Amino acid sequence: MSFKDVFQAYNWADVSAAIYQKTAADVERALGASTVTLDDFAALLSPAAVPYLGQMAALSQRLTRQRFGNTMQLYIPLYLSNECQNICTYCGFSLDNHLQRKTLDDGEILREVAVIKKMGYDHVLLVTGEAQQRVGMDYFRHALELIRPHFANISMEVQPMDEEDYRQLQALGLHAVLVYQETYHQDDYKKHHPRGRKSNFDYRLETPDRIGRAGIHKMGLGVLIGLEDWRTDSFFTALHLQYLERRYWQTRYSISFPRLRPCAGGLPPKVEMSDRELVQLICAYRLFSPTVELSLSTRETPHFRDHVVQLGITALSAGSRTNPGGYANAEASLEQFEISDERAPATIADMLQRQGFEPVWKDWDAVYDR
Amino acid sequence: MTSLIIAGKTFHSRLFTGTGKFSSPAVMEAALRASGTELVTVALKRVDLQHQSDPLLQHLHQDNWDLLPNTSGARTAAEAVFAAQLAREALGTNWIKLEIHPDPKYLLPDPIETLKAAEELVKQGFVVLPYIHADPVLCKRLEEVGAAAVMPLGSPIGSNKGLRTIDFLSIIIEQSQVPVVVDAGIGSPSDAAKAMELGADAVLVNTAIAVAREPVRMAQAFAQAVTAGREAFEAGLGSSSHQAVGSSPLLAFLDL
Secondary structure, X not given: OOHHHXXXXXXXXXXXXXXXXXXXXXXXXXXXXXXXXXXXXXXHHOHHHHHHHHHHHHHHHHHHHHHHOOEEEEEEEEEOEOOOOOEOOOOOOOOOOOOOOOEXXXXXXXXXXXXXXXXXXXXXXXXXXXXXXXXXXXHHHHHHHHHHHHOOEEEEEOOOOOHHHHHHHHHOOOOEEEOOOEOOOHHHHHHHOOXXXXXXXXXXXXXXXXXXXXXXOEEEXXXXXXXXXXXXXXXXXXXXXXXHHHHOOOOEEEEEOOEOOOOXXXXXXXXXXXXXXXXXXXXXXXXXXXXXXXXXXXXXXXXXXXXXXXXXXXXXXXXXXXXXXXXXXXXXXXXXXXXXXXXXXXXXXXXXXXXXXXXXXXXXXXXXXX | OOOEEEOOEEEOOOEEEEOOOOOOHHHHHHHHHHXXXXXXXXXXXXXXXXXXXXXXXXXXXXXXXXXXXXXXXXXXXXXXXXXXXXXXXXXXXXXXXXXXXXXXXXXXXXXXXXHHHHHHXXXXXXXXXXXEOOOHHHHHHHHHHOOOOEEEEOOOOOXXXXXXXXXXXXXXXXXOOOOXXXXXXXXXXXXXXXXXXXXXXXXXXXXXXHOOOOHHHHHHHHHHHHHHHHHHHHHOOOOOOOOOOOOOHHHHHHHO
């Protein structure tokens, strides 16, 4: 059994219709529930919940502070490579984009590490495109050995891998794996990923199961907002989360909600999500799961980030560069997408402190990665 | 109020505190001072043990209190033992709050791994304070392997739900030969006072202080509640009854 079996019992059109038919009464029931069910979550996501956004925000804030306290985790991505053999219609790394390709060597990696450490970070997220030959398991094994001594916590956002690969990487000190489904709309997934290994919808859908079986401590889920109807896609994300939490009960979970950003050669988003709608989604996730970590990247604007840290977010990236070598080498090129919040990590930490948060640079120790 | 002795060490305050969830290390330090606590637990995973410049540690190295490193983050006995060894070396204390919660959602402790780890750590010379479910049998088993105290939960960590396990806490307190510290779930000073009235030897409070609107005042409130509850316990609470108890007509025949 895997999530595929659960997924196949649902139909995109039916789920979508159910969400859009929710009424004010459904929303009020969800807001009063002691345990928010998937059906309640659908109501909180629905257009019917819009007039209740203030109430959702207050509840979300209270639940988040109770669970996570007045703290905010900080992490930073480290782009190791922009080589990619996939065609993704929305991504700057897409194979059909003629940009200069770069994979960091040992010296370049260590120069990036030095800059990131100076910023104060102890949590790092390794990112690559999907290029099995150049940036496969051999590269990852080597990179982890090189990077591990410098960080308390290492996450990875790379192509889906086999269970055994995850086991090996965990043994080398990998703590968390982020893998987004992009969209749960099976037919349109194929349109967005016409070629390359990534076009295999099922392999991607079952990746969290492989991560769970391999015993990786934490995994990140999400969809790319802009590809399809975000409400329906987010319902499937919650369905996936619920399934995983029950099956891999020792794993920690986080959710991200990347909104599509402009990039080289990319399509304009099919669906636009407003700031107000993203707030609704963040609060709906928090009410559905008081314990799940909610992460917000520098894709979002400073104005938006400064406000939503109060509403449910528990982790922020700051100072990000999305091009390989971008920290040690300031020229902005080869990037995966444009970032919106270019403020330095220290500036973000000041903002958090002014709002009554303790910025947490370290919340893990390699002692637990054995 | 009598003093509390754990593993030969005397405590005048029966309020133990945690260090998580505060808005800043400075607020944390002020609240800990206000609480009058003498034992402060700190998560190993939060601190940078290689650098004593860690802001959290800088605020915690005080004469007012002892540090009780905890193994939060450990999912197995092996991980917890390794973390305890690291803590002993880095922080120079053989006291350890043993926390093994493989369940990241409710952070409920694993009884089997905890017992295994406690036995091993005692052998290695640690003063072991295990965080556990309010399970009276497990408490006796931990006592047998040499735990210096037991720390049963009132309700899930951070829930502020109070003493949901009160019936089992009563049994544990009644049976225990080692100090009983009620840990987790205490959400208000009245919860703390109630635990102390029951006869708990101490309580450990974190979330309720850290996320209060005014953490320093809340810490003071907890200090007062713990003292009041303990005084009440030592003074001997009168028994309560739903019905008035008069002289029994059942025995009237004896007077005839």
